[in-house]
Amino acid sequence: MSESWDDYADGWDSNEAVILYCQKAHESLLNNVDLEGRKVLDFGCGTGLLTERISNQASSVVAIDPSKKMISVLKGKHLNNVHAINSELTQELIDNDQVLRSGFDIIVASSALAFVSDYQETLKLLKLLLRKGGFLVQWDWLKEREEPGIGFSEELIELALEQAGFSKYSTSVPFSLEGSDGSMKVVMGIAENA
Ligand SMILES: C[S@@+](CC[C@H](N)C(=O)[O-])C[C@H]1O[C@@H](n2cnc3c(N)ncnc32)[C@H](O)[C@@H]1O
Numbered sequence: 001m002s003e004s005w006d007d008y009a010d011g012w013d014s015n016e017a018v019i020l021y022c023q024k025a026h027e028s029l030l031n032n033v034d035l036e037g038r039k040v041l042d043f044g045c046g047t048g049l050l051t052e053r054i055s056n057q058a059s060s061v062v063a064i065d066p067s068k069k070m071i072s073v074l075k076g077k078h079l080n081n082v083h084a085i086n087s088e089l090t091q092e093l094i095d096n097d098q099v100l101r102s103g104f105d106i107i108v109a110s111s112a113l114a115f116v117s118d119y120q121e122t123l124k125l126l127k128l129l130l131r132k133g134g135f136l137v138q139w140d141w142l143k144e145r146e147e148p149g150i151g152f153s154e155e156l157i158e159l160a161l162e163q164a165g166f167s168k169y170s171t172s173v174p175f176s177l178e179g180s181d182g183s184m185k186v187v188m189g190i191a192e193n194a
Pocket of ligand 1: 005018022043044045046047048049050064065066067070088089109110111112115116117
């Protein structure tokens with residue numbers, strides 16, 4: 001795999017596996033939360049495949065990603081209720097960005113949290129951005145602790161959510177995708193800022 005997500009930006013939106021992952025993540029999101037009139041943060045939004053679907057129902061979406069080229073593809077879509085931020089999420093960014101500081105009803109992270117350098121710390125920052133009663137929803141490849149590769153077990157997600165200060169959360173395996181190595185399961189974590 002390339003060192004930089006920029007290298008994937010051009011072909012991302014035409015990758016059938018990526019499109020299917022996004023479609024199924026969106027379906028599982030709609031099965032669990034109501035997007036109507038909500039302010040949403042799409043963390044690790046990439047080219048905005050999920051951002052675009054969500055923007056059709058939500059009142060507004062803020063989409064953040066550190067990859068300049070991924071964000072450039074998203075900006076090229078000219079979605080009128082989407083605000084794109086090309087940056088890592090840091091405390092300093094939150095302190096200086098009024099759009100982020102005003103908070104979100106729903107935060108989604110589709111195949112993004114497995115790629116951050118500090119999962120636990122990122123969850124704490126995301127919790128700061130969640131309004132009371134808001135939901136954080138993440139999807140990642142399901143991976144048991146001893147298995148190689150990128151992803152999380154249900155237990156690891158639940159432990160990290162608990163340690164980030166969430167008291168109400170659940171995990172499930174809402175879908176799987178067929179790959180060259182067989183069926184790959186996707187784990188979904190949902191936490192409420194109760
Ligand atoms: C597998 S892609 C998923 C993109 C998008 N969510 C989607 O479903 O199409 C992973 C994304 O995570 C982003 N990413 C990597 N490190 C990140 C970080 N520290 N914070 C936020 N996003 C990050 C990458 O730039 C990339 O766009």
